[in-house]
Amino acid sequence: MATTPPTRSPELRKDPVTNRWVIFSPARAKRPSDFKSKSPENPNNNSSSCPFCIGNEHQCAPEIFRVPPDPNWKLRFIENLYPALSRKLDHPNGQNDDSSSELSGLGRVVPGFGFHDVVIETPVHSVQLSDLDPSEIGDVLIAYKRRIEQIKQFDSIQYIQVFKNHGASAGASMSHSHSQMLSLPIVPPSVSTRLNSMKEHFNQTGKCSLCQVQSKDLLINETSHFFSIAPYASSFPFEIWIIPRDHSSHFDELENKKAVDLGGLLKLILKKMALQLNNPPFNFMIHTSPIQVTDSELPYSHWFLQIIPQLTGVGGFELGSGCYINPVFPHDAAKILRELNVPI
Amino acid sequence: MATTPPTRSPELRKDPVTNRWVIFSPARAKRPSDFKSKSPENPNNNSSSCPFCIGNEHQCAPEIFRVPPDPNWKLRFIENLYPALSRKLDHPNGQNDDSSSELSGLGRVVPGFGFHDVVIETPVHSVQLSDLDPSEIGDVLIAYKRRIEQIKQFDSIQYIQVFKNHGASAGASMSHSHSQMLSLPIVPPSVSTRLNSMKEHFNQTGKCSLCQVQSKDLLINETSHFFSIAPYASSFPFEIWIIPRDHSSHFDELENKKAVDLGGLLKLILKKMALQLNNPPFNFMIHTSPIQVTDSELPYSHWFLQIIPQLTGVGGFELGSGCYINPVFPHDAAKILRELNVPI
CATH class of the missing domain: 3.30.428.10 (HIT-like)
Structure with missing residues (x-):
C-alpha cells in the first residue's frame, strides 16, 4: 500500500x-x-466543418504564407478571422511608448494597430502538435521566425507574443491544432x-x-x-x-x-x-x-x-x-x- | 429587428x-x-452533507468567532481546513521584505507563515450573499474588519487579501456562500x-x-x-x-x-x-x-x-x-x- x-x-x-x-x-x-x-x-475527428482542414482554405481569413507553397501544404500562416488588433488602422510612424500615447484624463490610449495571426500546424484534423516529427515541429518554429521577420519591418510594433492554446478550457476555440501570434504596439x-x-x-x-x-x-x-x-x-x-x-x-x-x-x-x-x-x-x-x-x-x-x-x-x-x-x-x-x- | x-x-x-x-x-x-x-x-439545495450549514459545525476546522456569539449564528469566521499558509510555523519577528528573506541561489524564499480563514456568510445553504439584507451584508463586511484588526497584531503579516469565489469555475470548492481571507508575510x-x-x-x-x-x-x-x-x-x-x-x-x-x-x-x-x-x-x-x-x-x-x-x-x-x-x-x-x- x-x-x-x-x-x-x-x-x-x-x-x-x-x-x-x-x-x-x-x-x-x-x-x-x-x-x-x-x-x-x-481527439475530435470531425473535420467536415473545420475551416483549418486541407481543402477548406476558402472558409478562412486571408493566407499570409504556406509551407511548402503548393496545394499539398504542411502548415499555413493565416490572418485571424476575429483579430484582437487591426492591421488596417493607421499606425504611428514610430514607437507608441508612454510619452507618445494619448492621455485621456482617465488613462493612456493607443490605437489598436497590430497583427493577429494563426498558424495551422498540420493539414490533418486529428493530428496534434506532439504527433508531428521533430523536424515538422521545427518547421512550425521556423514559420514563427519567418513571420516575426516580416512583422519587425513595422516600426510601431514593439512586441510579438507567440502562444498556443490547446483545449477549450485553455482558451482554444478551434480543436484543429494551431498556434497564434499577436504583434503589439506596446511592450x-x-x-x-x-x-x-x-x-x-x-x-x-x-x-x-x-x-x-x-x-x-x-x-x-x-x-x-x-x-x-x-x-x-x-x-x-x-x-x-x-x-x-x-x-x-x-x-x-x-x-x-x-x-x-x-x-x-x-x-x-x-x-x-x-x-x-x-x-x-x-x-x-x-x-x-x-x-x-x-x-x-x-x-x-x-x-x-x-x-x-x-x-x-x-x-x-x-x-x-x-x-x-x-x-x-x-x-x-x-x-x-x-x-x-x-x-x- | x-x-x-x-x-x-x-x-x-x-x-x-x-x-x-x-x-x-x-x-x-x-x-x-x-x-x-x-x-x-x-442553486444547490442539498445541505445534508455541507459542513458550512448550521448544525454541522463539528465537521469544520476550528472557529475563530461567530456573530452573534450563540448557537443561532448568522455568520462564522473559521480556519480553512486546507490552508495555503500555516499559522503554526515560526514566524520572524519583523518584516519579511526582500532584504531579510533568504536568497537560495535560485530565488528568494520566505517561510509560509500566515492565516487562511473562511467566512461562512449565512447559516442557510440555499441563501446567496446577494439574498441577504444590506445590514446583513454589512455584518459580513464588519466581520472582515474585525478579523483584520486581530491579524494586524502579527508583525510579520504584511498584506491581507479578502476575496470571494462564487461558483466552481470561479474557484469555489464549496457551494455554500462564503468568502476567504489570506494574510500574507509579503506584499x-x-x-x-x-x-x-x-x-x-x-x-x-x-x-x-x-x-x-x-x-x-x-x-x-x-x-x-x-x-x-x-x-x-x-x-x-x-x-x-x-x-x-x-x-x-x-x-x-x-x-x-x-x-x-x-x-x-x-x-x-x-x-x-x-x-x-x-x-x-x-x-x-x-x-x-x-x-x-x-x-x-x-x-x-x-x-x-x-x-x-x-x-x-x-x-x-x-x-x-x-x-x-x-x-x-x-x-x-x-x-x-x-x-x-x-x-x-
Whole structure:
C-alpha cells in the first residue's frame, strides 16, 4: 500500500525571472504523482466543418504564407478571422511608448494597430502538435521566425507574443491544432517586469539568470542545444520551461538546425505531460525580448518557452494579489517527468 | 429587428490604478447586451452533507468567532481546513521584505507563515450573499474588519487579501456562500504595482486617481458613501469597481454605518450582474493597502472592491503578456447595468 510522504511546510518563493511570488502549499495537495487533468482533451475527428482542414482554405481569413507553397501544404500562416488588433488602422510612424500615447484624463490610449495571426500546424484534423516529427515541429518554429521577420519591418510594433492554446478550457476555440501570434504596439507589462527582474539579477551577480538556472533537481530533459526544467518558483503545478543553452535574447535568432532539436524536446515534453497528467489542456508561450533592445540589455535578455498544463483553476486570490498557490514543489514535478518513459 | 451598431476600432488602454494594458477589441464581440454566462451557477439545495450549514459545525476546522456569539449564528469566521499558509510555523519577528528573506541561489524564499480563514456568510445553504439584507451584508463586511484588526497584531503579516469565489469555475470548492481571507508575510506584486502606479498619478496631478475617477459614462450606481463604475481600462467584460467616495487607504477604516451602505450597493450590483449576465460565476476582491504604510503614501492610497464576472476564459496570450483582451467597452457595460431595473 502506498504511504503518504511527510508533508512539507508551506513556503513562498520569488522567481528571479518573472519577479512573481508563489505560495508552495503541499498541505492542499494530493500526492504530486496523483495530479491528473479532470477535463482531458478528447481527439475530435470531425473535420467536415473545420475551416483549418486541407481543402477548406476558402472558409478562412486571408493566407499570409504556406509551407511548402503548393496545394499539398504542411502548415499555413493565416490572418485571424476575429483579430484582437487591426492591421488596417493607421499606425504611428514610430514607437507608441508612454510619452507618445494619448492621455485621456482617465488613462493612456493607443490605437489598436497590430497583427493577429494563426498558424495551422498540420493539414490533418486529428493530428496534434506532439504527433508531428521533430523536424515538422521545427518547421512550425521556423514559420514563427519567418513571420516575426516580416512583422519587425513595422516600426510601431514593439512586441510579438507567440502562444498556443490547446483545449477549450485553455482558451482554444478551434480543436484543429494551431498556434497564434499577436504583434503589439506596446511592450506588455509582464515583459517589462521580466526584463527588469533579469537586469536586477545581472547587476547583482554579473550573470544572466537563465544561463545560471540549471539545477539537477529541477531538470527534466536536455538536448544538445536546449534543456527543460520545472522552474524554482513555478506558478502552476507541472509548469515547464524550455531554455536555449546558448545565451540568446530573441526567439527569432533560432537557427534551422536548432529548431529541429527544439522540436524534438518540445515533442518529448508534450508527450510526457499528456501521459502523466491525463492529456490536459495546456498553453505554451514564447517569452522573447521586445523588438527594440539596447546593447546594454542584451547580456541579461534570454528567451525561453513556457508550458502550462491546466490542472488547477484561478480564483479571487490570484486575481487580486497576482500571487499564485502551487500545491506541487517543482523538484517533485521534475522528478516525476524526468523518470517517466514515453514511447516516441 | 435589432440592428448591429457600427463596429468601433480596437484600442489599447492603460489603467492608471492597476498599470495594466488592456486591448479593447469589439470586432470579436457579440453586442454587449448579448453577453451571458454559459455556465450559470445553479442553486444547490442539498445541505445534508455541507459542513458550512448550521448544525454541522463539528465537521469544520476550528472557529475563530461567530456573530452573534450563540448557537443561532448568522455568520462564522473559521480556519480553512486546507490552508495555503500555516499559522503554526515560526514566524520572524519583523518584516519579511526582500532584504531579510533568504536568497537560495535560485530565488528568494520566505517561510509560509500566515492565516487562511473562511467566512461562512449565512447559516442557510440555499441563501446567496446577494439574498441577504444590506445590514446583513454589512455584518459580513464588519466581520472582515474585525478579523483584520486581530491579524494586524502579527508583525510579520504584511498584506491581507479578502476575496470571494462564487461558483466552481470561479474557484469555489464549496457551494455554500462564503468568502476567504489570506494574510500574507509579503506584499504581493499586484499591490506594489498598484501603489506605484497611483503614486505616479499623484505625483503628476497632485490628486488621488480613485478620488478623481468618477465619470458619468462609466458610472453604474451610487449611494451616500460609495459609487460603482465600469473602470476605464477594465480587464474583463462587465468588470465592476465599488469605490468609497471619501479618501481612505485601508478597508478596515470602514465605519459600521458605511458598511450597511456598502452592503446595499454590493447587493444591488450583484443582483444586476446575475440578471443581466445569467447568474455568472464571479470573484470579488478587496484591494486595500499594505498594513504598514508611511504618511507619504496615504494621499494616493485608496481602497476599493473589484467584482469580476467569469464570462470569458484566459489563454496563452494573457498568461504570456499580462495584457487582457476585452470585447466590451466599459461605457457600454456601465450603460447596460445602469439602466437595468432589478426588484430588490
